[in-house]
Amino acid sequence: MRVLAAMSGGVDSAVAAARMVAGGHDVTGVHLALSRNPASYRSGARGCCTIEDSRDAWRAADRLGIPFYVWDLSEAFAAEVVDDFVAEYAAGRTPNPCLRCNERIKFAAVLERGRALGFDVVATGHYARLLPGPDGPQLHRAADHAKDQSYVLGVLDAEQLAGCAFPLGDSTKAQVRAEAAELGLAVAAKPDSHDVCFIPSGDTAGFLREHLGEAPGEVVDAHSGAVLGRHDGAHAFTVGQRRGLALGQPAPDGARRYVVDVDITARRVAVGPAAMLEVGSIRATRPRWCGPPLLGEARVGVQLRAHGEELPALVRADAAGFEVILDRPARGVAPGQAAVLYEGSRVVGSGTIVRDPG
Amino acid sequence: MRAYLDHAATTPLLACAREAMLDALDTTGNASSLHTAGRVARRRLEEARESIAADLGVTPSEVVLTAGGTEADNLAVKGLWWGRTAERPQRRRVLASRVEHHAVLDPVHWLGEHEGAEVVWLDVDALGRVDAEQVAAELARPGEVALVTVMWANNEVGTVQPIEAIAAACAQADVPLHVDGVQALGSIPVDAGLPTTLAVSAHKLGGPMGVGALLARRSAPLAALTHGGGQERQVRSGTADVPGIAGFAAALHETLVDLPERSPRLASLRDELLGGIAALAPDAIVNGALGGLDARLPGNAHVSFPGCEGDALLMLLDAAGVDVSTGSACTAGVPEPSHVLLAMGIDPILARSSLRMTLGHSSTRADVDALLGALPEVLERARRAGQVRVSPRLAAAVRDGG
Numbered sequence: 009m010r011v012l013a014a015m016s017g018g019v020d021s022a023v024a025a026a027r028m029v030a031g032g033h034d035v036t037g038v039h040l041a042l043s044r045n046p047a048s049y050r051s052g053a054r055g056c057c058t059i060e061d062s063r064d065a066w067r068a069a070d071r072l073g074i075p076f077y078v079w080d081l082s083e084a085f086a087a088e089v090v091d092d093f094v095a096e097y098a099a100g101r102t103p104n105p106c107l108r109c110n111e112r113i114k115f116a117a118v119l120e121r122g123r124a125l126g127f128d129v130v131a132t133g134h135y136a137r138l139l140p141g142p143d144g145p146q147l148h149r150a151a152d153h154a155k156d157q158s159y160v161l162g163v164l165d166a167e168q169l170a171g172c173a174f175p176l177g178d179s180t181k182a183q184v185r186a187e188a189a190e191l192g193l194a195v196a197a198k199p200d201s202h203d204v205c206f207i208p209s210g211d212t213a214g215f216l217r218e219h220l221g222e223a224p225g226e227v228v229d230a231h232s233g234a235v236l237g238r239h240d241g242a243h244a245f246t247v248g249q250r251r252g253l254a255l256g257q258p259a260p261d262g263a264r265r266y267v268v269d270v271d272i273t274a275r276r277v278a279v280g281p282a283a284m285l286e287v288g289s290i291r292a293t294r295p296r297w298c299g300p301p302l303l304g305e306a307r308v309g310v311q312l313r314a315h316g317e318e319l320p321a322l323v324r325a326d327a328a329g330f331e332v333i334l335d336r337p338a339r340g341v342a343p344g345q346a347a348v349l350y351e352g353s354r355v356v357g358s359g360t361i362v363r364d365p366g
Numbered sequence: 367m368r369a370y371l372d373h374a375a376t377t378p379l380l381a382c383a384r385e386a387m388l389d390a391l392d393t394t395g396n397a398s399s400l401h402t403a404g405r406v407a408r409r410r411l412e413e414a415r416e417s418i419a420a421d422l423g424v425t426p427s428e429v430v431l432t433a434g435g436t437e438a439d440n441l442a443v444k445g446l447w448w449g450r451t452a453e454r455p456q457r458r459r460v461l462a463s464r465v466e467h468h469a470v471l472d473p474v475h476w477l478g479e480h481e482g483a484e485v486v487w488l489d490v491d492a493l494g495r496v497d498a499e500q501v502a503a504e505l506a507r508p509g510e511v512a513l514v515t516v517m518w519a520n521n522e523v524g525t526v527q528p529i530e531a532i533a534a535a536c537a538q539a540d541v542p543l544h545v546d547g548v549q550a551l552g553s554i555p556v557d558a559g560l561p562t563t564l565a566v567s568a569h570k571l572g573g574p575m576g577v578g579a580l581l582a583r584r585s586a587p588l589a590a591l592t593h594g595g596g597q598e599r600q601v602r603s604g605t606a607d608v609p610g611i612a613g614f615a616a617a618l619h620e621t622l623v624d625l626p627e628r629s630p631r632l633a634s635l636r637d638e639l640l641g642g643i644a645a646l647a648p649d650a651i652v653n654g655a656l657g658g659l660d661a662r663l664p665g666n667a668h669v670s671f672p673g674c675e676g677d678a679l680l681m682l683l684d685a686a687g688v689d690v691s692t693g694s695a696c697t698a699g700v701p702e703p704s705h706v707l708l709a710m711g712i713d714p715i716l717a718r719s720s721l722r723m724t725l726g727h728s729s730t731r732a733d734v735d736a737l738l739g740a741l742p743e744v745l746e747r748a749r750r751a752g753q754v755r756v757s758p759r760l761a762a763a764v765r766d767g768g
Contacts, residue, residue: 124751
């Protein structure tokens with residue numbers, strides 16, 4: 009196979025590329041430049057798009073003896089991922105940019121371009137498994153559930169999955185690091201990247217303030233409507249959030265208060281007790297199916313955030329999306345996040361959570 | 367067997383240079399030492415300097431050896447700036463062409479940002495040529511000008527500048543002229559006597575990397591950038607790299623002996639390459655000047671392939687065994703539209719569709735055939751990949767543009 013190995017500069021994608029080389033494939037490494045003005049060096053464990061990361065990827069490719077190129081996808085990334093991220097927050101939703109990037113950039117623009125250039129698959133360092141199924145490859149959770157990243161891949165359709173390779177799906181992180189060290193890859197001990205790669209400071213609220221300006225408003229009690237405080241911008245708040253409310257006075261019953269609703273138009277953040285965060289059913293739109301579409305009713309597991317647990321549920325799907333009826337209510341379900349459906353370890357598909365009409 | 371078509375980046379080491387270096391490598395001795403070992407090293411160093419000077423028609427004291435072309439350019443641009451402004455603080459203007467290599471471009475920018483230099487950018491025409499009359503016009507008040515800097519020949523498109531006319535204008539105004547001769551030396555005849563300072567590099571002409579020189583007239587008001595033991599006319603301290611310099615001298619000598627035969631040979635090979643490309647891709651556009659050795663470097667072919675991205679072409683040709691370049695500077699490997707092509711008025715999208723293929727001393731017909739043999743399939747794939755919308759803004763610009 010001719011393999012395009014997407015190399016971020018981290019240990020996972022380096023080992024993924026190494027495994028494709030060891031498998032006897034014709035491998036070319038490519039680093040995706042996603043930031044228009046990359047910082048020179050990494051700061052801490054955040055981000056993945058500095059010049060230093062690009063150099064790390066380059067070194068790993070050299071070590072593996074494979075050609076290496078940098079593809080400039082910064083404009084596509086800005087338009088498809090960053091602008092969307094800001095727009096979603098502006099609309100009071102909490103997007104997951106990694107899913108968006110996988111759907112629109114890594115396994116779309118890159119895969120398509122790679123195919124045109126004669127490559128068969130794009131290999132990445134995601135922890136997930138592709139197993140053969142009756143209708144083509146199926147996406148499954150990684151063997152190491154602690155590292156499993158199938159959630160962020162739940163947006164890939166059958167066509168995209170047919171062009172993917174995830175060589176790390178059967179391994180643990182410790183194994184991958186040990187393998188990197190054995191191969192003499194300098195990134196073996198490099199810290200994992202976290203957070204949103206285009207906000208290297210980790211200050212999402214600051215990033216949003218910069219892009220959306222300040223939009224001060226009231227923090228109100230969800231039950232009584234009483235004004236409890238003020239905020240600088242409703243978009244900095246996510247349903248389920250407890251920190252950063254700065255209400256000064258405690259709730260009358262002393263219970264912790266959480267953000268239970270964000271109304272962007274009214275610039276109002278509503279807070280209430282944890283019990284108010286509980287939802288029994290979820291509506292999701294923009295369905296993406298990782299194989300044949302699900303139509304009608306089925307028992308599934310559903311995961312509602314990147315590192316969330318899988319919850320048992322009944323799903324009712326139609327062409328426009330699906331409704332998830334949870335066996336037991338879940339807390340802190342934020343509109344904009346993805347609901348990813350599982351059947352056993354297999355990813356069925358995903359949808360974007362929308363505000364409960366009720 | 368791979369085909370190497372990137373002689374503008376670097377050239378294979380000549381056997382004579384290798385021999386000279388090997389000969390010097392095992393000799394202990396610092397050329398600045400007074401004992402016998404030092405004298406042996408110094409003799410090698412000074413004989414190499416004399417050889418370089420004789421080959422270039424300058425005196426040995428005018429050869430300031432450096433660790434390469436970039437260092438020589440920096441020494442000239444900043445050294446002349448500080449030297450000239452120390453003489454007369456009113457000299458605030460720096461005239462520089464828009465198509466300079468980054469080794470000149472960036473020091474000039476830096477002087478503007480940090481030293482209060484008033485930079486006058488000299489425009490180029492569609493072929494990449496500086497207008498000597500514009501230089502003369504900008505020198506109308508010579509008392510305000512610190513220096514002029516124009517490259518002899520461009521590293522991307524191979525355009526040769528009218529250095530004789532520019533040097534005459536500078537001489538008339540009594541303003542120093544720095545010329546970056548890194549690409550020109552070893553490709554076309556270079557009269558080192560014309561500019562005040564001339565930067566040259568060994569590895570562009572079959573010598574080792576990490577060695578170069580600034581040929582600086584004795585009268586050039588150069589301030590030192592590297593202070594220390596006072597070597598190289600006190601302007602470039604540091605222990606001399608005797609083996610590297612010996613390799614440089616040997617490579618330069620052989621290159622200049624071969625040049626009268628080599629230049630026309632490379633030019634005709636280059637024209638075969640361009641002819642072959644035109645036959646395979648009728649929509650391809652040759653950038654830069656066409657013509658003899660006074661117009662374009664003989665080994666340079668720079669071509670835009672509409673609908674293809676240069677980095678895709680490079681990658682596909684690499685996989686097919688052919689080494690070429692997109693010719694433009696990289697930030698961590700990210701291709702930027704070339705400032706040279708933009709200065710020539712070439713559309714940014716077309717600029718990103720460009721390849722630079724450069725021939726040199728080791729180039730043969732087989733190299734050209736390898737490229738032309740690989741090109742049809744490479745172009746087909748690159749065109750298909752070029753249609754992928756990886757860059758919405760660029761795609762929109764293409765659409766709106768036609």
